[in-house]
Amino acid sequence: MTTTAEKPAGRKSVKPEAFDIVAIRSDFPLLQTQSHGKPLAYLDNAATSQKPQAVIAATARYYTNYNANIHRGVYKLSADATAAYEGAREKIAQFINAPSAKEIVFVRGATEAVNLVAATWGMDNIHSGDEIILSEMEHHSNIVPWQLLAQRTGAILKVIPITDTGELSLEHYQSLLSDRTRLVALTHVSNALGTINPVERIVAAAHARGIPSLIDGAQSIPHLAIDVQKIGCDFFVFSGHKLCAPTGIGALWAKHDLLEKMPPYQGGGDMISTVSFAGSTWNEVPHKFEAGTPHIAGAIGLGVAIDYLTGIGMDTIARYEHELLTYATEKMEKISGLRIIGTAPEKAAVISFVMDNIHPHDIGTIVDGEGVAIRTGHHCCQPLMDRYNIPATARASLAFYNTREDIDRLAAAIEKVKEVFA
Amino acid sequence: MSDLRDLYQQTILDHTRKPRNKHEMLDATSSADGHNPLCGDKIKLFLKINNGVIEDISFTGSGCAISTASASMMTEALKGKTLTEAQPLFERFHAMLTSPMDHEPDIESLDKLAVFSGVREFPVRVKCATLPWHTLQAAIKNEHRPVSTE
Numbered sequence: 378m379t380t381t382a383e384k385p386a387g388r389k390s391v392k393p394e395a396f397d398i399v400a401i402r403s404d405f406p407l408l409q410t411q412s413h414g415k416p417l418a419y420l421d422n423a424a425t426s427q428k429p430q431a432v433i434a435a436t437a438r439y440y441t442n443y444n445a446n447i448h449r450g451v452y453k454l455s456a457d458a459t460a461a462y463e464g465a466r467e468k469i470a471q472f473i474n475a476p477s478a479k480e481i482v483f484v485r486g487a488t489e490a491v492n493l494v495a496a497t498w499g500m501d502n503i504h505s506g507d508e509i510i511l512s513e514m515e516h517h518s519n520i521v522p523w524q525l526l527a528q529r530t531g532a533i534l535k536v537i538p539i540t541d542t543g544e545l546s547l548e549h550y551q552s553l554l555s556d557r558t559r560l561v562a563l564t565h566v567s568n569a570l571g572t573i574n575p576v577e578r579i580v581a582a583a584h585a586r587g588i589p590s591l592i593d594g595a596q597s598i599p600h601l602a603i604d605v606q607k608i609g610c611d612f613f614v615f616s617g618h619k620l621c622a623p624t625g626i627g628a629l630w631a632k633h634d635l636l637e638k639m640p641p642y643q644g645g646g647d648m649i650s651t652v653s654f655a656g657s658t659w660n661e662v663p664h665k666f667e668a669g670t671p672h673i674a675g676a677i678g679l680g681v682a683i684d685y686l687t688g689i690g691m692d693t694i695a696r697y698e699h700e701l702l703t704y705a706t707e708k709m710e711k712i713s714g715l716r717i718i719g720t721a722p723e724k725a726a727v728i729s730f731v732m733d734n735i736h737p738h739d740i741g742t743i744v745d746g747e748g749v750a751i752r753t754g755h756h757c758c759q760p761l762m763d764r765y766n767i768p769a770t771a772r773a774s775l776a777f778y779n780t781r782e783d784i785d786r787l788a789a790a791i792e793k794v795k796e797v798f799a
Numbered sequence: 800m801s802d803l804r805d806l807y808q809q810t811i812l813d814h815t816r817k818p819r820n821k822h823e824m825l826d827a828t829s830s831a832d833g834h835n836p837l838c839g840d841k842i843k844l845f846l847k848i849n850n851g852v853i854e855d856i857s858f859t860g861s862g863c864a865i866s867t868a869s870a871s872m873m874t875e876a877l878k879g880k881t882l883t884e885a886q887p888l889f890e891r892f893h894a895m896l897t898s899p900m901d902h903e904p905d906i907e908s909l910d911k912l913a914v915f916s917g918v919r920e921f922p923v924r925v926k927c928a929t930l931p932w933h934t935l936q937a938a939i940k941n942e943h944r945p946v947s948t949e
Contacts, residue, residue: 797812
């Protein structure tokens, strides 16, 4: 159910066979701006995406036209806000093919979703000596919550190693599965390498032994069509801000029976059914996990971002980005003294690289001067940097609104880096 | 943008390519680890202090051009100086890097270290230049826990 305020605002005119990059770029106000007097080439999409005007307008519309708290008011404004907020939940469910919108919990982002699962399901189901399997390529957000849980419970973390190309060692994974394994928590796509992990196979191998799984979709959902039922996982988490939506909003999807059994995450308003000093009872799923006034504008913006992306088509986006990645990889491989980190056959549009005798931080500063925004550092993946024995990388991460020209400008800026250090 | 040549001056690039005093020191009287989590710069600083005089100073580690050159030039500037001379030098260096752009920093008293004045045009890089100096502070205090710029 949606209000008249937030009906789908996607680019309905865009057909897969007519991917109109000029029209798409014109939807993003920030892509029209300059950086250091040069047109902005924004290549840090794995950190956060830019926002289309439709999303910016939708959040402004909420604050301008129907700002009210949700789930409480009997008046029209509150009903409109509630309908838009719950409508966004429906859109998320459809977008990831969840069986029911009741399985979608709004959170601040993927990080909070992982922490929620660790603090609730984890505390109930993981005990001393139990094992949690992660991988060497995890973002800190899918490592540290489990470390905290392990410290509290005495559980043990097991790590799937990766190969030199940046792929999971599946043989090693099989050998890590044991009678003590209670959870497999894995990223779908590596933020630092771009590797797309074979999550269906990994989840299936865990399920064959009755082990549940959590998939971190923060880096996959902006680039690939997601079907949580096809993946077969038990938990799926993602952030909105990497998906053209506002910051501070994201979602946890979990199977309904798991959500029913999990204790509340935070206590407060909206998550209760009844409260007395003798004790309280909990609201139904998913509201049991949403204490306090949520990020209403953010959720509405996320719903509109999903409309926007659906209007283009996630398969169309994946195809376009793959072509762009191929172009960028060929271009970067031609640069002498540059080495790409992460060369798995199945990759999302991320190119991490290092250069001989030039620190990534210096690369970042110099290409910034050319109007090219890339990320440099450890990408919240310190164990992964240790694996490759490097302190940091420079990383260009692409989105569907990037162009070959953006790549050409990055390549030219890298030549400038080489000139400075020649 | 601010001119890259202000940041990557030839003296700085020279020290990046050929860092001075970059080695371990077995007879150090004090050492400290420094880390800049933003970019992954890591430095270990060694001091040999005798009667309040920095008789020898060296560093190891890996970092960007700015932090490496800063460490290299800091060791050159401080060798033979007393601890009481080192402290105000750090304060003047820090003041130069963080002074507002409309304010001409006092660079005369900094001698060769004045080449880092261009760093102030790049605020996110100031921590790169100050990391060796923060690590020095820790080494002087003989604190063996790693310092962080964050």
